[in-house]
Amino acid sequence: MIATEIANYTKEERKNYILKLINLHTRVSFDALAVQLFVSEDTIRRDINELESDSLVIKVKGGAMTKSYHHSSSSETYANEHKQIIARKTISLVKDGMILLIGGGTTIREFIKMIPDELNLTIFTVNVLSAVELLDKPNIKTIMIGGYISPYSQMTISGDVYAQLAHIKADLLILGTNALDIDGGFSDSDWETVQVKKAMLQASTKSAILTISEKLNTIQKMKIANLSEVDYVVTEVDITHEKLQSYLKAVPSLTFI
Template sequence: MLKKERHDYIMRQINLHNRVLTSDLVQLLSVSEDTIRRDLQELSDENRLYKVHGGALSRSYQSGFDDSEVYARDAKIVIARKAISLIKDGMMVLTGGGTSIIELAKLLPDNLHATFFTISPMVAIELAKYTNIEVVLIGGLYSKNSQVAYGGHVIAQLAEINADLCLLGTSAIDPEKGLTDTDWEINQLKKAMLTASKRTAVLCISEKLNTSLKLKVASLDNLSYMITELDSDVPELDPFRIGDLQIL
């Protein structure tokens, strides 16, 4: 595989999943670890990603306040507007982090009266701009990679919440393997968020459909809604019409 092809593949993976691991790329591309490290360094030098220990992070994932850096922003705005239709006055809403959730926070109605619990400082800052929204930032250890609070203290706080709706982004979703991710701590956090909510909506750009990562978060039958930028009746979504899962 040519270097440009490797770089294109790496960028697609990082834009879809927000981060990549060097060890995974070595296996997927069948090249040496030194080759992947050089590739990541070159892409970092071109300001296309952030190189970190053990892999790399998406620039859009790390730059939520800069709209120009958000990958597939138009699709995420469509998703955000659909998700907002689920939020009603008086609700208690629990959110994760990520660019799709930040886009949703920017688009909420000015007259919405609700309480939002969030593990993301960046989401909290956007929510704090609304007069009638009460914001509760759940704190704990801070993940520099995912930019959310995590750990046992966060999970203990989540156990005391009974939210009406949980809004989650995802790195990958598949009809058989469900929601998956690469980070053990973040997986445990997402599981706790699902348990702390009556209903859960997953916000997902269509490029992440039919993809999976190493660690399972939940099966599709644990979700209430799946929201993409696609029309809800397109054939591409048929494999996800499982049980009571509503597709928006």
């Protein structure tokens, strides 16, 4: 899509584009939207206010969040069928007796739902909603890493979180992402969230990043890690899909599932 086309959007076209970006990336900041749409932040705030009035998004500090990610929402999850495929693929990485470290988000939520009841696992998480979902699994020991809860990411952040993560070495980290790119690695737009995810990588022997293919070739403001620092990327598409070929060539150490 060319810049002049976006710049000439009508108000309704702009709002639809904003809604798509928020659903795709979970959270988007006012300033990032203003840059992408060639309008002022005040215009974006008015659009977000209208989208929130229509119960389509949730305003958070500095931006907006997809409604399906919120704890009180019954909204249909964006690209849910694709996220269920990713969840099923991720289950293949999990073995009985493992220690996992997991984040949060709608794809992680689908993964938790699909964990077989007979698996005995210890799962550490920094996400409150993930911890609640895990309570339905009879043979999982769930350990919540405590700290201040970010209203942006719904993850625990603060010095206590880093201290606890420093004493963990999980077999596998399972983490969602807001954006993923060959050069930009996987990234987010919130400083505190990025720092916690970096610490989670350090606290794990292996790592799997879960993402719908629509997020490929997208970048947010702050890099978490290069793709060479990740072991697996799990998407809904097959490894032969054209979207993955440039990644396979650029990062031969990375395994796509």
